[in-house]
Amino acid sequence: MDVSVYSEYGKDRQGFFFGLSGPRLILLVAAGVPAVWALGRQQWLLLAGCAAGWLLLMLLVAVPIAGRPAVGWLAAIIRFGIGSAAGWTVFRARAAQGIAEDLDQVDLPGVLDAVTVHDGPPQGPDLRRVAIIQHHASRCWAVTAAVTHPGLALVDAADRDSQGAGLTALLDACLRTELVDEVQFVIRSVPDDGAEREQWLARHQPEGAPVLARQVNDGLASMLAAAGVRTEAFVTVIVPERRLARVAKENGRGIEGRGRALGLVMAEVEGHLRTGLRMRQVSWLTSPELAVAVRTGFAPGDRASIVAAVTANEHGSAVNAGVPWAMAGPSGADLAMRHYSHDAWNSISATIKLPARGAVIGALAPVLAPTEPGERRSLLVAFPILPQTIADRETASAEWAADMGEELRQRAGIRTRAKERIALNRTRQLDTRLATGHALTRPYAVATVTVAKMVRVAESGRRLDAAIRRAGFAPLRLDLAQDAGFAASTIPLGTSLLPGRQA
Numbered sequence: 001m002d003v004s005v006y007s008e009y010g011k012d013r014q015g016f017f018f019g020l021s022g023p024r025l026i027l028l029v030a031a032g033v034p035a036v037w038a039l040g041r042q043q044w045l046l047l048a049g050c051a052a053g054w055l056l057l058m059l060l061v062a063v064p065i066a067g068r069p070a071v072g073w074l075a076a077i078i079r080f081g082i083g084s085a086a087g088w089t090v091f092r093a094r095a096a097q098g099i100a101e102d103l104d105q106v107d108l109p110g111v112l113d114a115v116t117v118h119d120g121p122p123q124g125p126d127l128r129r130v131a132i133i134q135h136h137a138s139r140c141w142a143v144t145a146a147v148t149h150p151g152l153a154l155v156d157a158a159d160r161d162s163q164g165a166g167l168t169a170l171l172d173a174c175l176r177t178e179l180v181d182e183v184q185f186v187i188r189s190v191p192d193d194g195a196e197r198e199q200w201l202a203r204h205q206p207e208g209a210p211v212l213a214r215q216v217n218d219g220l221a222s223m224l225a226a227a228g229v230r231t232e233a234f235v236t237v238i239v240p241e242r243r244l245a246r247v248a249k250e251n252g253r254g255i256e257g258r259g260r261a262l263g264l265v266m267a268e269v270e271g272h273l274r275t276g277l278r279m280r281q282v283s284w285l286t287s288p289e290l291a292v293a294v295r296t297g298f299a300p301g302d303r304a305s306i307v308a309a310v311t312a313n314e315h316g317s318a319v320n321a322g323v324p325w326a327m328a329g330p331s332g333a334d335l336a337m338r339h340y341s342h343d344a345w346n347s348i349s350a351t352i353k354l355p356a357r358g359a360v361i362g363a364l365a366p367v368l369a370p371t372e373p374g375e376r377r378s379l380l381v382a383f384p385i386l387p388q389t390i391a392d393r394e395t396a397s398a399e400w401a402a403d404m405g406e407e408l409r410q411r412a413g414i415r416t417r418a419k420e421r422i423a424l425n426r427t428r429q430l431d432t433r434l435a436t437g438h439a440l441t442r443p444y445a446v447a448t449v450t451v452a453k454m455v456r457v458a459e460s461g462r463r464l465d466a467a468i469r470r471a472g473f474a475p476l477r478l479d480l481a482q483d484a485g486f487a488a489s490t491i492p493l494g495t496s497l498l499p500g501r502q503a
Contacts, residue, residue, distance in 0.1 A: 166276020349485025
């Protein structure tokens with residue numbers, strides 16, 4: 001089997017009849033009872049009114065519009081209107097208002113508001129204190145590592161298959177730990193700002209260099225910097241509190257106990273990242289390093305000044321090279337219906353729908369290629385892992401629903417189409433794969449484009465959609481939830497988009 005092609009997936013929940021779930025089917029059947037009663041009484045005017053109301057209800061609850069039914073959109077619009085009227089969609093940092101008392105206190109907008117970052121216990125020979133991220137709203141803990149991967153552009157099919165098997169082994173190992181709930185891969189691709197090169201030239205360029213040589217060198221540097229792209233990659237492991245608390249009792253309880261328990265998970269995940277996925281470097285981020293990653297996520301243009309400050313600090317200058325958590329977020333952020341505004345930047349996020357024919361490892365590379373100067377692309381690929389008991393129960397329920405739906409269609413004389421047969425076969429094969437020890441996951445992906453406010457963000461969003469389609473996928477805008485999409489795909493703090501995970 002070609003494990004570099006990911007195609008063993010289907011609908012999260014199979015509908016009983018015409019894709020309808022049980023509650024929706026019961027609602028539509030119950031709503032049709034008055035029409036049947038009016039037909040039996042031969043009250044034609046009442047029958048017409050009941051039929052019109054039933055058709056309207058069917059359009060509201062059964063016909064999807066951009067991924068969700070009309071009632072879902074109506075509820076989201078109402079919540080967005082209430083939030084806008086109450087001022088909940090507008091964020092102003094405490095530091096920007098001059099009221100920040102504790103610089104170590106995290107001050108982030110939106111879904112990141114209920115996040116606290118702790119220093120874990122010392123680990124390893126260098127006694128690094130890895131940052132432990134606590135999500136109070138979703139009752140989860142997370143740790144993030146900066147990783148370096150050689151890429152997939154020049155690898156052959158055998159190497160792709162090997163790395164695909166490595167990803168499968170990683171997810172299966174996370175299932176066996178009985179702790180890990182989700183593994184996230186975040187990649188950010190930005191035009192190279194040339195910060196490191198400028199610092200290197202400042203240290204190594206001779207004072208008596210010819211003027212012409214300097215001009216030629218500077219011209220080449222500006223041209224190459226405009227064409228260069230720098231990539232940052234992060235891996236985040238999410239563990240829910242209900243599981244971590246049991247293990248933490250054996251390691252001293254509190255933050256220390258949870259940090260030691262997470263340290264064991266980090267060591268196991270790092271082993272799979274280095275071997276199966278060919279990661280050249282895996283560095284679990286400390287709190288100051290994570291603050292820099294968050295700051296450059298909200299403001300890509302700040303990276304050059306941070307690099308200059310770090311370089312000056314390393315050479316003995318009295319420069320504060322750190323980014324306090326009170327200033328790691330934006331000074332201001334505003335949520336619009338179709339984009340997210342933060343400081344001097346605008347961002348648009350879109351989910352990526354998996355194609356029916358499967359997805360090859362590395363197929364999302366065109367999504368990460370910036371098309372305009374100063375444009376930043378970000379991508380999240382998340383693998384939520386279901387516990388074995390829940391996976392078995394949901395698989396049995398999905399098989400029963402698939403069999404019931406097929407029987408209802410046969411009794412109604414409706415022919416099962418090829419697309420539906422493929423989905424049914426995949427659903428029935430899940431039980432076999434679970435029995436052999438594989439993990440059941442619900443992967444999702446979110447892509448984000450970030451541009452300066454002087455650039456029309458709508459055009460950048462259309463270019464992002466075109467890049468997603470060019471990669472062989474289908475984009476779906478995260479309208480009314482652009483802040484959550486941006487936080488998940490750009491800020492490596494372990495923000496999950498699963499239903500029920502956010503408060």
